[in-house]
Amino acid sequence: MQDSPTPPSIVSQPQPESSALLLHDENLWYKDAVIYQLHVRTFCDSNADGIGDFRGLTSKLDYLQELGINAIWLLPFYPSPLRDDGYDIADYTSVHPSYGTLQDFKDFLTAAHNRRIRVITEMVVNHTSDQHPWFQESRSSRENPKRDWYVWSDTDNRYQGVRIIFVDTEMSNWAWDPISKSYYWHRFFNHQPDLNYDNPAVREAMWEVMKFWLDIGVDGFRLDAVPYLIERDGTSCENLPETHEIVRDFRKRIDLAYPGKMLLAEANQWPADVRSYFGNGDEFHMAFHFPLMPRMFMAVKLEDRKPIIEILEQTPQIPENCQWCIFLRNHDELTLEMVTDVERDYMYDEYAVDKAMRINLGIRRRLAPMLENDRRRVELLTGMLLSMPGTPIIYYGDEIGMGDNIYLGDRNGVRTPMQWNGGWNAGFSAADPERLYSPLISNPVYGYQAINVDSQRRSAHSLLSWTKSVIQTRNAFRVFSRGSIEFLNPSNHRVLAYVRRLGEEKVLIVNNLSSSAQAVELNLQMYKRHIPIEMFGRNLFPRIGDLPYLLTLGPYQFYWFRLRRL
């Protein structure tokens, strides 16, 4: 079981020459963040109308601070017909009345900042709702000044061959507008017309929107559907050079006027294709690593580290001021676009046997149900998420192991009310249950009576308590957020082991991906004479010597060790 002769370092990021410089550089806060993703509608209802709101969210900030997260990513909260969960924005500079007022948002933002929690908001730049005044004007006549703010055509033959993203619902990327009697371009739902970024006025308008929120004090934007901003004949209409120009322009303006604010790209592409969105450190600060996530699930099911190692081998280096954003689950389906057909079939068969669990090219399930409520696997995957390079995102409710409801349609099954306690409406709302924006999860396993924050707060051994502890550990060591990674290559393929390193700080992570106990011998010659200190119990392990370092791990067990030269 000794290491095989392949090179021990598979992926490594350059170590900053002056880590001290970075450690104190507050503008790089996003590198050290643990982001909590939520929709204001789902979190807490303060006015008993059955819908979560900013006042309710503000009242729960102490909980989030206690959890240890230091950034919140808010899903769209703008006025919207809500035909795509708010991603169909009808007004960019206001708050949907169901969620409160602009002042409520400002109060929330101040309260969050007071707790050293940053706030990232959603900026849907690619398209608007068809109810947005811009589109209403644009469609009103071909002579309207805003006519050219969207992509119109007299035929639906342009941009042939461009893939359709929502394959379950859309037949074409063009939709017929009976008012102006022409077709408009839409990459998503047909009620979400794409903005025309070839028009400088559109760019200026969107910059004004960003300035509006930056002036209020938001700390960053997640830019939705970035690859699709520009269309060109004979191309896939994705990732075009002009799109990058637009991003660079936004970034330049932000750096000049709002230093320290962050742009996060949603580009569901292969890592090599996403790499271009970092530019030379002059486009996005962060981008999601979409292909890694399904492969983490795959690796645990296969009991084989290969999927993780191989996708990280294909992940290019990124500029030093940039960071990948990694996650296990989010508000969308577990996307399987960036996998091969073989991998997708495997994921479906292993994690979505019931067809109702599938939507588009993905799986609409939460973390705990996907893992059959197996606490060991939930902890293993969360531990991997928090110890791999990148900024981790925790989806609301996953810290307590909330369940889902696959029968709610679209992706609403993973967007049910947060379960605060076992009482009325799970403590989410004082409204009548019938009035809630979504039914609560109420089955015997995942129902709010069984799974809720209050009950887990009482137990030091609950998933919530464990999650707090592991986040706390991560936050205490900057090596997790900024360190390099060096994969070890033990011959036991069920074990995923790596060393994170930042200056003299070294952490060894060893994960058993298997459902059975495993022995592994690690080649730690580079760390000879170091003493591994287990980071949760702070116990000393035998000093690393000349021989391969032998560890045994129980099913799905993992270790985090500080390696100290004492």
Next chain:
Amino acid sequence: MAEESFLADDFIRQLMSVGEVDLLVGIPSYNNASTIEQTLHSVEESLRQSFVRERAVILNVDGGSGDETRQIVEQSSERRDAGHKGLTSLRTIHRISCMYDRSPSQGLALRSIVAAADLLRARACAVISPATTSLTPSWIANLLRPVYREGLDFVAPLYVRSRFQGLLARELLYPMSRAVFGQRIRELYSDEWGFSGRLASQCLEQDVWREEAVRTRPEAWMAILANGAGLKCGQYFLGPKTVSPSATGPDIVEAIRQTVGNLFWCMETNQGYWMGRSNSQSVSTFGPEHELSADGIPPSQDKMFDLFRSGVNELEPILASILAPDTHAQIKAIALSDRTKFRFASELWVKTLYEFAASYHRAVLNRDHLVQALVPLYRGRVYSFLLEHANSSAEAMEAQSEILCQEFERQKAYLVERWTAKN
């Protein structure tokens, strides 16, 4: 004193790292530097294409190659297409290797393979020869699939043969093994075959690994063991077979020593199974129908008849101790006939073989010498066959083969009679 383990510690460590598998592909090697890399890639390709979800290991067992076979195995890595996105395969395809320290032997190699299969709890296994240059990924899949998916325990290959290829199998091994053991496996002696983990475990328990018959041709023993244990056997049509020019096969004397010696040994060790059986059963056959191809040039007949005639003369005392007087007399008679009108009739051929088998059983003389005494008679039979069928169609030759098989089955009672005779 504790029995010495035949598995090296390093090999055990490799097996521990692999853990439980679904599929195991064994590649015995000995000086196969020119072809081993391609074999490894074909196996990997097969596993990637046909068994994407299965846990698999490729095991190279080397007999002490003097060339670079082992270095190539160690240094060769999994192929990846340039610009490939996504995984090359879902799982790690393990490669492990070991070496045994005795002289090269298919049997010793197989022992390590079945031991690995047993320890790793493999469900389906295949043995692949690196000398086979016509190996394709589908071959490997076709040997594994009937075991893994259909629950068979032994899968023999079926090759496309030209009319004059495989005469030893067609005239002797197939019809005789079919009649004796009752199963119609055409290529009992081959370099590629598939088997189940269950059969591997049974083989491992047998105390036969030092027997010459198993050391040289373990595959037929394995099939017959499966047959005797009531396990399911089948065969898969693989297509035409070619081997590396550097892999020169044994000459006819050695081939008969290995195969016929093995067949007789298997009859000896399994007599309780076959004695009471009559007729034969077809086995599950997968893939397109097996058929002879029409091409092929008859082998040189120049010396065949002379060697037959001189063998009958020179070995007269030996043949007298092996054959019944009447049979011996008939053979001597045909040896005196005109070479252009020579005919070694099927009835006499079958009787001759059965008497050889019975004499092997009674050990009337050194068994190896006994088997070798068959060589000139086999030459006579082949010479007769070629005289009769030089211009026959493939269909006519197939029909003749079936008639011969039926003759073997018809005379089986005679075999039993000779086998059980007191003297």
